[in-house]
Amino acid sequence: MKLTVNDLFLLSQCAISAAYQAGRLIAEKSYHPITVNTKQGGGSLASQVVTEVDHLSQDIILQILLPTCERFDLALLSEERPDNRQRLEKDYFWCIDPLDGTLPFIESIPGYAVSIALVSRDGEAHLGVIYDPVEQTLYHAIKGHGAFCNSKPLKLKTIAPASDQKLTFITDRSFADFPLFDTVRAELNVIALDLGYAGSTLLLQGGAAMNACLVLEKPAACYFKFPKIQPGGGSVWDYAATACLFHEAGAIACDIAGNPLPLNGPDSTFMNHCGVVYASHLGLAERIINLYAQLKAN
Structure with a gap:
């Protein structure tokens, strides 16, 4: 129907x-x-x-x-x-x-x-x-x-990067156990500086839905989760509603390869295999996608 x-x-x-x-x-x-x-x-x-x-x-x-x-x-x-x-x-x-x-x-x-x-x-x-x-x-x-x-x-708050403003990155608390946590944190700061900000703030907090919504409340922010082998990494119900919200608000919601989020996988509701990127603009999303590609290559 x-x-x-x-x-x-x-x-x-x-x-x-x-x-x-x-x-x-x-x-x-x-x-x-x-x-x-x-x-x-x-x-x-x-x-x-x-x-x-x-x-x-x-x-x-x-x-x-x-x-x-x-x-x-x-x-x-x-x-x-x-x-x-x-x-x-x-x-x-x-x-x-x-x-x-x-x-x-x-x-x-x-x-x-x-x-x-x-x-x-x-x-x-x-x-x-x-x-x-x-x-x-x-x-x-x-x-x-x-x-x-x-x-x-709901309209995105779009302002030019400012040298006295920090770029906000958000992810789950479990990311503190990521083997390359310190490397990623340093690279996030490099991304922020390259984009014209004073540096970066990394928040490890909250559930997936509110972490995504926080991106929409800030002039420039990104919520991300890298793929992992273990089952988990969020499920379809963690991301489906915010995917619609982001698309209609003109923001970015995609997997770690830049593809649309797979919200009805045949094998499992888990999305650990694909990761997620929620960003206030495309340029920021692309930097996170490229960062993960570099980590994987090394």
Whole structure:
């Protein structure tokens, strides 16, 4: 079933409502003790922890979105449910992370959000909704119809590089264990200086969704994750919503080779094999892509 523009707008409102309601629950639960468990996931702690709030948030989202699956013949992929692989058969599927950034949530620090996307079978995000329950900020995008922050058009802050301004790089905390961490940090500083900035700031923090959204809030920034052999490196539900948001905002969201993010891989939902680059402009993305190519060659 091919969706019309009106269908997409209706489904975006459903996703926004679901994100708001789940976000309110997450905000309320952030003031109370929570039960933390572990699950099979990637190689990092962030991919292995799960709480009762993840499941409660998912329940709220599914109450709203499951009826749309029947009406519009949609598949569904959500982090805390088994992948039934209908996403490979239906024309579209909901892609849900009910609590992206569970580890920051457990630690009571910002960096967590609700993330909901609608992805086509060929792996293109048509809707993206991100809700930050800490700042009560809603980002959403509809393919071909723009990106928005709290219902206002989202436009990138584009200013010329300044010699007194630092370029911001963002990645996950697990990157501190990268064997060439010190080399990469030095090279990021070189990139910043080459582009006309005073140097670089490297932030190791947060969940994937809020790390990406932080790029949109800064005049020049980049969120990246290098590929790795081990399963993990984020999953489809970590990147689908922000991929739509970035494309509609005129920013860059791609894999480490500069290709579109593979948001519906046949073998796994993990994306450790491809890495990600979210950048405020193409020149910055290309420098990160080239940096990884050089590291790999050496």
